[in-house]
Amino acid sequence: MAAPESETVKPKPEATKSTAADGGNANKADATKYVGTPAVGTSKAAAAGGLGTVGPEPSAANERRRRLVWCSVTAFLGAWVIAFLRFFLSRTLFEPPTIFKIGYPSDYALGVDSKFQQRYRIWVDRTPDRIFVIYARCTHLGCTPDWKASENKFKCPCHGSGYDSEGINFEGPAPRPMDRANVQLAPDGQIIVDTSRLFSWPKGQPSRFNDPGSYLPV
Amino acid sequence: MASCFQSALHNLRETKVWKSVFRRGPANTNRTRSLAIFGNLFLHWMPVKVREKSLRVRASYYLGSISFILFIVLFVTGILLMFYYHPAAPNAYRDMKDLQFVVANGVFLRNLHRLAAHLMVFAVFWHMFHVFYRGGYKPPHEFNWVVGVVLLLLTLFLSYTGYLLPWDQLAFWAVTVGTNIISAMPFIGHKVRFLLLGGNIVGENALLRFYVLHVVILPLAAFVLIGIHFWRVQKDGGLTVKPKDEDGKE
Numbered sequence: 001m002a003a004p005e006s007e008t009v010k011p012k013p014e015a016t017k018s019t020a021a022d023g024g025n026a027n028k029a030d031a032t033k034y035v036g037t038p039a040v041g042t043s044k045a046a047a048a049g050g051l052g053t054v055g056p057e058p059s060a061a062n063e064r065r066r067r068l069v070w071c072s073v074t075a076f077l078g079a080w081v082i083a084f085l086r087f088f089l090s091r092t093l094f095e096p097p098t099i100f101k102i103g104y105p106s107d108y109a110l111g112v113d114s115k116f117q118q119r120y121r122i123w124v125d126r127t128p129d130r131i132f133v134i135y136a137r138c139t140h141l142g143c144t145p146d147w148k149a150s151e152n153k154f155k156c157p158c159h160g161s162g163y164d165s166e167g168i169n170f171e172g173p174a175p176r177p178m179d180r181a182n183v184q185l186a187p188d189g190q191i192i193v194d195t196s197r198l199f200s201w202p203k204g205q206p207s208r209f210n211d212p213g214s215y216l217p218v
Numbered sequence: 219m220a221s222c223f224q225s226a227l228h229n230l231r232e233t234k235v236w237k238s239v240f241r242r243g244p245a246n247t248n249r250t251r252s253l254a255i256f257g258n259l260f261l262h263w264m265p266v267k268v269r270e271k272s273l274r275v276r277a278s279y280y281l282g283s284i285s286f287i288l289f290i291v292l293f294v295t296g297i298l299l300m301f302y303y304h305p306a307a308p309n310a311y312r313d314m315k316d317l318q319f320v321v322a323n324g325v326f327l328r329n330l331h332r333l334a335a336h337l338m339v340f341a342v343f344w345h346m347f348h349v350f351y352r353g354g355y356k357p358p359h360e361f362n363w364v365v366g367v368v369l370l371l372l373t374l375f376l377s378y379t380g381y382l383l384p385w386d387q388l389a390f391w392a393v394t395v396g397t398n399i400i401s402a403m404p405f406i407g408h409k410v411r412f413l414l415l416g417g418n419i420v421g422e423n424a425l426l427r428f429y430v431l432h433v434v435i436l437p438l439a440a441f442v443l444i445g446i447h448f449w450r451v452q453k454d455g456g457l458t459v460k461p462k463d464e465d466g467k468e
Contacts (some may be wrong), residue, residue, distance in 0.1 A: 093417045118381055142398040143391055 047137040132215040263449040272457040288338040295331040305429035310385035317424035379432035
């Protein structure tokens, strides 16, 4: 980048040939052949003034400007790329509804009812004092367990987690009981289930299975 | 017969078309042989000469080449399978069944793709272990070792994304389990799962995303990295040969 380099620039062979009589001045004599100043950055300009004259003067101010421009360009493109990642998170989802009605409390007898497993991925569970809805997702890695009526337990086919009839884990790798969905009574007397609002009982933490909305008292 | 063939080849090499394509005559000296490699787009990242001992079976068991050939097999059969496969919810499973029972040679292609995929995972792992035990990760091969590890991960991602495409029970639950493992990542796990599935459940969006990753993004990345990987083998001075082999003894 240093200016003195221009002194050591070797003239082009043909330039030397045509102006050999000028001796050491071959470089400059060649350049004066053109009318006006050679365009900045071209090989002609380099031949006229040496390589050091090509491009901006290497001063501290120029270095700062260059860094500023590069930082701005990088920051702009970086911010744009990060903003563009929003593209991959869809605004609309075409997924099954999470709020639905499952009939009247009187429809359910004591025990586990699996009639909505296929459609809504839930089991309706009635005990002597309450009705609650278990969200049919294994707390290990998210498979749907099977209700084994003869063994009175839920069994996950993926890695063998077992849950009792109230969804409490007792065998296999499951870390906690299965979550329960929010239940309410609609004005028409039917049960409304909302599987986007789940009540869980994480290991070593207080149970939320007695929270309001996690069950219907009968 | 042989001389007849040779003279035909010689005449072919003298034609204008041959010369315009290959730009040089027969490769019969070391220099012209090197130039033939340099001047060919498909060969120029291969070494122009290799040590004889690095060509021995025991030097590499050809595991890298086997992995690459399996990749090419997967590339070709995969493109053919794409002619009949729709990455959409009711179609995907039926198309897979059609390939098995209706499409001419479909079951052959599907099984070839499947088996080659299993074998490639096996070959890539074996390749990695072999390189590791040979000390192939040591300088000057560090960078190529890292490229190789990324290629191993790409192989596994390709397997995993391809796993969902048959859209059967195994595919669905395997991806359910796998993406739930991802969501165990601290802080960003659920976001990454959502990003990968394009939703909260393994549905049509997930199938489409896995399809795009499987047929475009990951193969493209693998191709680029394989190119770098091969090129660096040559730039780093060829295969790591066991010291025992250096003496010419086994």
